[in-house]
Amino acid sequence: xxxxxxxxxxxxxxxxxxxxxxxxxxxxxxxxxxxxxxxxxxxxxxxxxxxxxxxxxxxxxxxxxxxxxxxxxxxxxxxxxxxxxxxxxxxxxxxxxxxxxxxxxxxxxxxxxxxxxxxxxxxxxxxxxxxxxxxxxxxxxxxxxxxxxxxxxxxxxxxxxxxxxxxxxxxxxxxxxxxxxxxxxxxxxxxxxxxxxxxxxxxxxxxxxxxxxxxxxxxxxxxxxxxxxxxxxxxxxxxxxxxxxxxxxxxxxxxxxxxxxxxxxxxxxxxxxxxxxxxxxxxxxxxxxxxxxxxxxxxxxxxxxxxxxxxxxxxxxxxxxxxxxxxxxxxxxxxxxxxxxxxxxxxxxxxxxxxxxxxxxxxxxxxxxxxxxxxxxxxxxxxxxxxxxxxxxxxxxxxxxxxxxxxxxxxxxxxxxx
Amino acid sequence: xxxxxxxxxxxxxxxxxxxxxxxxxxxxxxxxxxxxxxxxxxxxxxxxxxxxxxxxxxxxxxxxxxxxxxxxxxxxxxxxxxxxxxxxxxxxxxxxxxxxxxxxxxxxxxxxxxxxxxxxxxxxxxxxxxxxxxxxxxxxxxxxxxxxxxxxxxxxxxxxxxxxxxxxxxxxxxxxxxxxxxxxxxxxxxxxxxxxxxxxxxxxxxxxxxxxxxxxxxxxxxxxxxxxxxxxxxxxxxxxxxxxxxxxxxxxxxxxxxxxx
Ligand SMILES: [Cu+2]
Numbered sequence: 001x002x003x004x005x006x007x008x009x010x011x012x013x014x015x016x017x018x019x020x021x022x023x024x025x026x027x028x029x030x031x032x033x034x035x036x037x038x039x040x041x042x043x044x045x046x047x048x049x050x051x052x053x054x055x056x057x058x059x060x061x062x063x064x065x066x067x068x069x070x071x072x073x074x075x076x077x078x079x080x081x082x083x084x085x086x087x088x089x090x091x092x093x094x095x096x097x098x099x100x101x102x103x104x105x106x107x108x109x110x111x112x113x114x115x116x117x118x119x120x121x122x123x124x125x126x127x128x129x130x131x132x133x134x135x136x137x138x139x140x141x142x143x144x145x146x147x148x149x150x151x152x153x154x155x156x157x158x159x160x161x162x163x164x165x166x167x168x169x170x171x172x173x174x175x176x177x178x179x180x181x182x183x184x185x186x187x188x189x190x191x192x193x194x195x196x197x198x199x200x201x202x203x204x205x206x207x208x209x210x211x212x213x214x215x216x217x218x219x220x221x222x223x224x225x226x227x228x229x230x231x232x233x234x235x236x237x238x239x240x241x242x243x244x245x246x247x248x249x250x251x252x253x254x255x256x257x258x259x260x261x262x263x264x265x266x267x268x269x270x271x272x273x274x275x276x277x278x279x280x281x282x283x284x285x286x287x288x289x290x291x292x293x294x295x296x297x298x299x300x301x302x303x304x305x306x307x308x309x310x311x312x313x314x315x316x317x318x319x320x321x322x323x324x325x326x327x328x329x330x331x332x333x334x335x336x337x338x339x340x341x342x343x344x345x346x347x348x349x350x351x352x353x354x355x356x357x358x359x360x361x362x363x364x365x366x367x368x369x370x371x372x373x374x375x376x377x378x379x380x381x382x383x384x385x386x387x388x389x390x391x392x393x394x395x396x397x398x399x400x401x402x403x404x405x406x407x408x409x410x411x412x413x414x415x416x417x418x
Numbered sequence: 419x420x421x422x423x424x425x426x427x428x429x430x431x432x433x434x435x436x437x438x439x440x441x442x443x444x445x446x447x448x449x450x451x452x453x454x455x456x457x458x459x460x461x462x463x464x465x466x467x468x469x470x471x472x473x474x475x476x477x478x479x480x481x482x483x484x485x486x487x488x489x490x491x492x493x494x495x496x497x498x499x500x501x502x503x504x505x506x507x508x509x510x511x512x513x514x515x516x517x518x519x520x521x522x523x524x525x526x527x528x529x530x531x532x533x534x535x536x537x538x539x540x541x542x543x544x545x546x547x548x549x550x551x552x553x554x555x556x557x558x559x560x561x562x563x564x565x566x567x568x569x570x571x572x573x574x575x576x577x578x579x580x581x582x583x584x585x586x587x588x589x590x591x592x593x594x595x596x597x598x599x600x601x602x603x604x605x606x607x608x609x610x611x612x613x614x615x616x617x618x619x620x621x622x623x624x625x626x627x628x629x630x631x632x633x634x635x636x637x638x639x640x641x642x643x644x645x646x647x648x649x650x651x652x653x654x655x656x657x658x659x660x661x662x663x664x665x666x667x668x669x670x671x672x673x674x675x676x677x678x679x
Contacts, residue, residue, distance in 0.1 A: 082623035089541045090617040096603060097615075103603040105615050107625040122618070126542050137623035164612055167599040174616060177609065179546035182592040186526070186552040189588060193523045193554035196561070200516045206451050209512035212439045218510060219568045225436045227513040233565070236515070240562040243555050247584070250591035261597035263486050263641075265607045266629040 034375040036144070037319035038383045039070045039402070040078075041136060043146035044317045046335045048132050051149060053124045055156035059092065061085060061120045061134050063146060063335075069113050070384040070402045076140030080268065081110040083118045086135035086145050091153070092122035093162050100271035109270040110138070116271060124153035125160055133320075147320045147339030167260070188246060196239050199232075280307045280389045280397040281351070285404075286358075288383070290374050293409040296364040297374060301387070301401060303357055309392045310350035316343050316361060317398070318385035319373055323363050341365040350392065374405060377413070381405050463524030466500040467532070470525075476622065478551050481596045482614030484589070486642045487630040491649040493589075494582035495656040497553045498560075500525075502660025505564055505573070507668055515565035522557035526550075547613045549592065556584035574657040579650030581657075586646060 046063030053059055067078050083099060085092060097104050098119045110116065118134060133148035162174040212225060221228035281303050288299040305311050315334065316323045322334045323343035334340045344362040351357050368374050375381050384402040391397075470478055473496035477489050505517030529550035537548045560581055564573045596610040603615070614624065630641050 080625045082625055084620055084623065085618055086620040087618055090543055090619075092618060093616045094618055095616070103605065105603040105605050105607060105611070107623065135620060137625070139623075139625050143621055143623065162616060164609065165601050166609070167601055167606060172600075172609070174544075174546075174609070174613060176544050177546050178592070178595040179544065179549065181595065182546065182549045185592050186530075186549070186554075189552050189554040190523065190526050193519050193526070193558060196519045196558055197516060197523055200514045201451065201455055204512070204514065205448070206454065206512050208439050208441050209514075212435050213511060213513050215435060221513060221565075221568055222432075222435075225432055226439050228515075228565070236562055236565055240558055243558045247555060247587055247591070251587070254591045254594035258594045258598050260599060261594055262599050262606070262608050263597070264482055264484075264627070264629050265605065265611050266624075266627070267605055268625075 032144075032372070034372055034378060034383070035072055035380055036141075037371070037373060038385060039068060039072045040075070040138070040141065041144050041319070042066050042068060042317045042386045042398075043134065043320050044315070044322055044335065044386070044388070044398075046134060046147050046339075048134075048149040048151065048336060050151075052152040052154070054154045055124045055127055055160050056158065057156075058095065058121050058123050059132065059151055061122070061132065062118065063134055064115060064117045065134070065136050065146065066116075066386065066398065067110055067112055067114045067138075068384055068386075069400050071112050078110050078112060078114075078138050078141070080107050080139040081116075082107040082137045083116065083120070084135055084137060084143070085120055085122055086133040086143065086148070087122075087130055091124075091126040091128060091130050092132070093125045093160075094120060094122045096121040100274055102269065102271055104269070104271070106266055107139075107268050109268060114271075115274050117274060123162075124151075124156075127153050127155040129153075145320060147322075147336040149336040149338075185250060189243070192239055192243050192246070196236070199235060199239075277397045278307065278391065278395045280305065280311045280391055280395070281387075281399055282306055283387055283399045283401055285401045288403045288405045289408050290376070290405050291409045292369065292374075292376055292407060292411045294364060295366045295369050296362065297368055297405075298363075299361040299401075299403055301359050301361065301403075303351060303359055303387075303389075305351040305353050305355050307391055308353050310352055311389045311391050312350045313345055313359065313361075313387060314390045314396075315388035316363065316385055317388060318383065319371065321365075321367055321371065321373065323365070339367065339371075341367060369411075376407055376410065381407075458520075459524045459527065462500065462504060462521050463528035466497070466521050466525035467528050469499050470496045472496070476626070479548055480614060480619075480622075481547055481549075481593065481610035482608070483627050484593055484610070485627065485629045487645050488628045490582060490586040490642070490645045491652060493551060494585050494649040495652040497525075497551075497556075497585060498578065498581050498653045498656040499660040499663070501553070501557055501560060502574075502657040503664035503668065504660075505561065506570065506661055506664030509564060510669060515561040518557035518560040518564075519554065522552070522554040526552055526554055543617055544613075546596075547617050551585065551589040553585055553588075555588040556581050559584055570661060574654050574661070578654030578657050579647075582649035582653045583646055586649070 043063055043065050048059065048061050050059065071078055083097065085094065099108060100117055120134065129150055129152050131148045132151050134146040135143045137143040160175060163171050164174045165171050209227065212227060216222055223229055284302040286300040286302060288297060290297050303313065314325055321339045321341065323341045324331045324334045325343045325345050331340050341363060346360040347357065374383060382402055382404045384400065386398040387401055389397045389399065474492045477483050477492050483489065501518035501521040504521045508514040508517040508520065533545065533548055533550050537543045538545050560577045563577045567573055597608050599606050600609050600612050602612045
């Protein structure tokens, strides 16, 4: 191998190592501290499909996000939020967004305990393989990210267009709409500026000018010496006049061509509340342990069935992850597979009406540490999530639990193996 | 004033200055001018861009942020600082009324190169959504005011408000098309709003925009004009920040250095 060839290979490998997506981390969501993910919100029933499209074809993101009652007091209380696809730039174009059944072009009002069912439709815009998440941005906190899925966007034969209907009935293509006018308009002004600059820099010199200006007053333009001559004044009047003429022309054009102009619109609303949860269980957390070496979380809770039929614990939802008390089929239903895992419940099975059971919930899953969901060296050693109970014959409840976590083993922090 | 020279000695001195001005470039030639004007493009353009980014980042980035209330105020203030500093430097050193226009032209090139390659090519945002504002028109008039008044005080007093008005007016012309009402998601939105929704910005949620929603202070609904007046006032302040930079961070240290030689 020649030296040049070898260098090329090293460069290619280095770049590949840098951009090779390391599955769940594609959006740096693991960078947030655990409490920011666990205590704030929980995403569940998320579906992102289809997973392969062509440019111009739709992908639909649906799911539910709940703002937990455990919202950290260290953050601003949740008031205004915005639900958005979290994608690497405008590789998709958002076509529709519905929250609790209402169209939601912009932000909306939220509260602790609020439940927001979202549906977003976006069309592929740039070919590539993109990691797609739903996310909720909460004012004062930032964007909290839900579970993600890889979506393959293949190129299409037709050029990508995005038609939008104006109020006057005209249909425009949003892609590059009016961009050539913006450019030529700005460029016309730029040309006058260049003419102004060339006039001074070509007809005059810096070094001899400096020798003169240091010897006269700062307010003198000294036409007798020749620093600024009547001819200069005349040409500058012409260029300034041209500038104003251009502006008047531009305003005339804009006013006649676009007679109706509105200020930017902002319609924030409080979404209609969904049907409230049933009251099925009373849950008392009794503590949890975390083994950092084996990525195992064990939680103990006491659950009392306060309904009139048997209930079953189906899921534990924490941040963007869902752990399912069920087989592969139930897990596949629960959301994007990288963010779904197994929940072992001991003793498993229904809880009879009126009965109280001591449940041991066990989750052994590397996602917990990959996504930094468990506090290990943080000032607040607790987690929060939702226990999803289902009633025989239909109906469910999401019970919020906040549990203290006791670490039983620590991973090496700075030096591997120590 | 030069025209009112009285004594013969004074007249003689000015003739000598005239001769000095027209002296042939010998040990240094026009190449120096060329090198200077061209290398400074990057420094001046960069300084203007950073200052604008610092104060008016998102307002200059997206069409749906160019609102009637804050956009005219913040961009006017943020963009006048470096033109004012350069006006001082180029007027004092060479008696060129070019500082603002030079800054604007450099800034124009830097901004478009940045938007095109970084935002359009690399990030695939349409230019129609992320076009930069241009301050060239306003800068020409600001330089013209300095040329006519030969005074930084008068230029700040007249130029500040005119700057605010012209920066807004020159960029409202290309913005107008994006303020047309459209029908989208069962709402009436401007084309700019639609761009802001369609071209996803995961880390710039919509609520970060400052859009006037109407309040008692929105004087008869004429927010726009109140904003322009306010923008004019803060532009005067911005002009003097620029003067401070030009006087004490640029010219004064150079003079001191030359004196020590
Ligand atoms: Cu991702």
